[in-house]
Amino acid sequence: MADGFRLQEVAVLCRRRDQSRRVAKFLKERGYDIISADSLSLEFAEVVNLLVALFRVLNQPADTLARAEALLLVDRVVRGQDPTPERARRWAELANGESAQPFFDELRELGYDVQERETGNLGLYELTERLIGLFGLLHRVAEQEYLFRFLDLTLEYSLRFGNNLNNFLTYWDQRKSSLSINAPAGRDAITITTVHKAKGLAYGVVIVPFADWSLRPYMGTLLWGRLADTDRKPLASMPAVAVLPQTQALLHTPLAEQYTEEVEKTFLEGLNMLYVAFTRPRHRLYAISRKPRPVKAAKDGEAPASLEPAKTVAELLHRYLTSTMQWDDEQMAYVLADAHGYVPTQRHAPRATAHDLPLHNLTSTPWEERLRLKRHANTVFDFDAQQTQREWNRKLHYALRRVKRAAEVDRVAAQLVAEGLVSTRERAELLRRLHEVTEHPQMAHYFSPQVEAEAEREILVGGTRKQDYKPDRIVFEATGRRVTLIDFKLPPPEPRHRLPLQRYAGLFRQLGYEEVQCVLYYFDTQEVVVF
CATH class of the missing domain: 3.90.320.10 (Lambda Exonuclease; Chain A)
Structure with a gap:
């Protein structure tokens, strides 16, 4: 950066995803903006983790881990305060308490009245919307995209599977690693990705921080070998296949040729990854490796270790430096080519006029104050004619399906109220209309015990x-x-x-x-x- 390169021109290439996560954590802690598969993942967004932690507490108030995580994230994400020993002791006290009531009281003292009795009964989308507004999460502009993606997720899930909070949390635990947002266009940030995903791409500066991967099959990798001699099988019906760990002991078995072929394929794959990583930069390449282990002296009759294929990329680089007389046991860095501080002239595209309006708050009126949602809407309501009388007739029609005898009218009316099809205030009118039908002189016989x-x-x-x-x-x-x-x-x-x-x-x-x-x-x- 001191030489004039912009963050968006820098890429960090790793062989494995866990290495990418470690690099992302390292850079993020030091204040660098990054773009990576994990940085775009919902499960690594603190605002989403706060919402999920609150979900867990509302779903299982006795979950001590969820209480502690929620308190930590409220302090760090919402209040912008770093953890202190005093606060940590307070979190432990609230998390390990027998009741969750002190947890919610603590939030109220901080100015965040969750209203746990009412909030816990909301649908998934309404619950998410309510918590975002309560904690002012939209003020974290850099994470707004994660919030809207999570809102979309809760809406999609509720439409497909319902509003059961426990089932949603199970779904989240199973799918969170695959849920992400799209990469923001034009963002000035360091790209962190794997070598495999970098194929066909180019960057101004490339850093390969773990240039020490193995060029041999990993321990525990199995070889599915084909057995040519089928006469020695214990059972004639057994397939002519052997599944064994890939170790050098296979060199002394009939599978030696197949094992050697697998070793060569693994070596070539490792070299191919190294070639891809080292050919991505346009201007600068930085490779960080480790000092290889000392080579044991060859025993009598054995070939020198230097004649064997390198086992790791670190060993391969070490051999190159040794062969070019550059290796020094005390030296930590080597410059193989130097552009003498050359930095290409930056070509900035004309900046487009921004028409985006910042969204600082998500204003939401509680749905129960503006809308009444009821199940079986197509059965209960006549959407073609919104006349009150016709609506009542449809409700009555649905209720009569359940009434087998006149004596069951009160029970059916209570069921419809409990299911939300009829309000408590409408119950008396529903009973009156049902009795009109079941006690009608020409209809009473059809609702009788006979x-x-x-x-x-x-x-x-x-x-x-x-x-x-x-x-x-x-x-x-x-x-x-x-x-x-x-x-x-x-x-x-x-x-x-x-x-x-x-x-x-x-x-x-x-x-x-x-x-x-x-x-x-x-x-x-x-x-x-x-x-």
Whole structure:
């Protein structure tokens, strides 16, 4: 940076992802902006970790680890305070307490009233939105993208799987490593990636911090060897395959040739990775390796170690420096080529006019104050006609599906209130309307104990096309010879209302019922049509 290179021209290439994480942590702690697979991952965003920790406490208040993590992140992320021994002792006290109430009281004292009783009952999206606003997380402009991606995640999950908080946390633990945001365009930051992902790319400055990977098969890697001599198998039915760890002991077995081939392939793959890493820079390359282990003296009859293929990249680099007479046991750095401080002229693209407006707050009105959500919306509401009377008739129609006998009216009304289909204030009106139907002089018999009733029962008759239509109520008389089909309709009566019942009545006659009666009951007017 002191030589004039910009952060976005620098790339750090690692062989493994865990090495990339270590480098990212090292640079981030020292204040450098970075772009990496992990830096774009939701699981490494502190604002997201704070939300998840609060989720865990709301889901399992006894989770001491979640309490401690939430308190730590509130101090560090929201309040901008570094941990102190005094605060750490306070966190431990609150986290290990028998009740979670002191935890929420502590947040209230800090100015963040979570209102745990109400907040814990919100849906996933509303809960996330509420916590973001409560803790002012949108003020962390650099992490706004993570917040909006997490909001999208909660919305997508709730639409697909529901709002169960415990299930969402399980889903998060399983998927968090694969959830990320898109890389911000034009950001001046150091790129941290793997050598494999850097293929085909070029950077002004490349740093390879772990240039010491193995050029031999890793210990524990298995070799699936093909056995040529099948006569020596313990069982004739066994496949001619041997699965063994890749060690030099295989050189003294029939699998020696295959083992040697695997060793050569691994060596070439390691060299290929080294070639990719060392050919990515345009101007400067920095490779950081380790001093190879001392080579043991060769025993009598053995080839010198220097004649064997290098086992690691560090050993390969050491051999190069030795062969060019540059190696010195006391020297820590080597300059193989020097551009004498040359830095290419920066070509800055014309800066586009910014039309972005900063978002500093996510204003949200509690949904229960502006909207009433109810299950089975298509069943309960008539979206084509939002008239109050028609809405009531649809609710009544749905309730009658559950009422087998008049004595069950109170129980069904209570169930609908508990499920949110009907409010407590609407219960009395629902009971009145249900009693109108079940106690109607011409309908009371069909809700009495003397008959058996089924709601929307389907009949399948061989050789007959399946009917999509099902009557609202089918009543069987005790004699077993008579059945009554009932449909509930909205007035006025129309000829088309009779046709489905007549076709369905024909199916019952095919089943052997001699007396099949059809009844149409019209809401509002309480008119009954029997045919």
